[in-house]
Amino acid sequence: MRGPLLAAAGGAMGGAGGPLARTIRAKLTAALQPTHLEVRDDSPRHGGPPGAETHFGVLVVSGRFAGLPLLQRHRLVHEALRAELAGPLHALQVTARTPQQWQSDPRAPPAPPCLGGSKR
């Protein structure tokens, strides 16, 4: 994954990243109890200065996603970050896998190229 990786494998709540990154990490951990969590600040790739914290990508591996179609998985993630999405978070790339899916294919999609514009 390109961009500064702000998480260690295993979803430990470290102090890496800016305040929004930490909030995202904390909320996703609390809501989804992920077995693996990566939080990526993509803002520099969208023209923001370093530390802008406007565009994020998250990789969430959680048993909570089992049996849920993609739409519902993404909704769970959005729900956990409702306040942030209504505020500073302009774009959020989401990859939501079950632990089994992650084990059989531990590859996260790369961040999409920025072709300009805001997602909201």
Place this chain on the structure above:
Amino acid sequence: GFSRHLVEILSRHGVAFSSFDVFSDEEVRQGLKSFSNWPTYPQLYVKGELVGGLDIVKELEASGELDTICPKVQKLEDRLKSLINKAPVMLFMKGSKQVTGMGLT
């Protein structure tokens, strides 16, 4: 940027689609987010149901499901067949029957 990417995916798969520019209508832009409970754009709807955003469409593309859920651009041959069968008697003409004034009703 994500919107253009999604357009590329749909085009690549020959999906017939219409689009709405949410920049053209702020009411729709904000209203649709709460209506569908989805916070970002682009949003893809198929047969009136939200499929999701770019991430989901990319996964559907990778799994092959995109081709099954999205109707494709109709092939010309199919369109022609459908037109010639539109009525029991179909006349393909230059102009319309109303204009000729020859009593064709």
